[in-house]
Amino acid sequence: MRPGPESDLIDHLPRLRRYARALTGDAARADDLVQDTVERALVKRALWRPGSDLRAWLFTVMHNLFVNQMRASRPPDTPLDEAPDMPVSGGQMDALATRDVHAALMRLPETQREVMLLVGLEQFGYAEAAHVLGVPVGTVMSRLARAREQLRRDLAGEPAVPLKVVK
């Protein structure tokens, strides 16, 4: 009687939906992403090892789907990691004054947004987040530092400038 991941799948749906909502910035797109994640998880459930962390596995499945969607929707020669930060215009500054965290998140490059949300919202450990994203822990830490600096500037209404390393 080996329990499959589906035994607890439904328990993880609220958190997957929260993450997807913050990641995509759009309720309908977020639920499509959760739906795709669940479908993929059910298809691939033989690959899940009982006893391993189901939540981390589901977030990994979602991450992979999200990355594929992003790749499909951007010019092929723009690598994800070097997606340019969007310049902040005067009009956007007004929106920032309302401390719109939704908009501020959307201005983060996807790679930084993922780390920021996995750590700050979903409370994954750094090593867990690295595992979910398939990158070294050092990469998680540098993305986190950059995301936090840009969020800080955004929420404080400061223009985005090249990152200063916090000593």
Next chain:
Amino acid sequence: MTERVHEDELHAYADGQLDETRRLAVEAWLAANPADAVCVRDWVQQNRILHAAFDPVLNEPLPVALARLAQREPSRTSWRVGLAAAFAIVASGLLGYAAGLRSEGETVPVRFVQDAAIAHAVFSPEIRHPVEVDASQSAHLVGWLSKRLGAPLHAPDFGMLGFELLGGRLLPGETGPVALFMYQDAAQQRVTLYVRRDAPGSRETAFRHIHENGLEVFYWIDQGFGYALSGAVEPARMRALADAAYGQLVRGGAG
């Protein structure tokens, strides 16, 4: 002089990921380095803003298509197998009991009682998300579930019997949407009330009771609704709760 702290540890401090020793070391550093303390304060604040912005999603009702998908038919067998062994015995016992009743010529809603017992077994042990909408928003909860079931419901009040409403959730059921209300007492024992629409004209039943391996289920059909109250609490208390629910719901009309 304080020990030098690496930036990664400042993040780990903000995220609550340090052990006690390092946490104290970082606190000493921050006390001596106000600029870093301002950074860390901002980061903690960012996490709080994220939670404030997105935690409400946790309490939204799950889209029915999504909930169905997560429990879809092809995986249903293994999903059930995955439940605790004790519960499997309860379910098969209920099925056997119900089949026995049926052979005596009674109309017993086998799936209904079984589904109620499954819902109880799945959701009542949940620590963090036992309900989709909690009792602090009880008006919203009852309004939402009433809308989804297409008839006015209300959640019985078990306060006099020591059980308070925790909240509720919407579930897919054999005949359409199902409302599940959950209650908890001071000893954290939980009972659930499963409410579904029944086919118009379905025969009303008196109060019935099934007991199997510590799980008590009281169920009845009244004014187009099927109700099942499930809980692993002492039979006398369950009986009192069931009486209260029955009295309040029958008196209150359609739930």
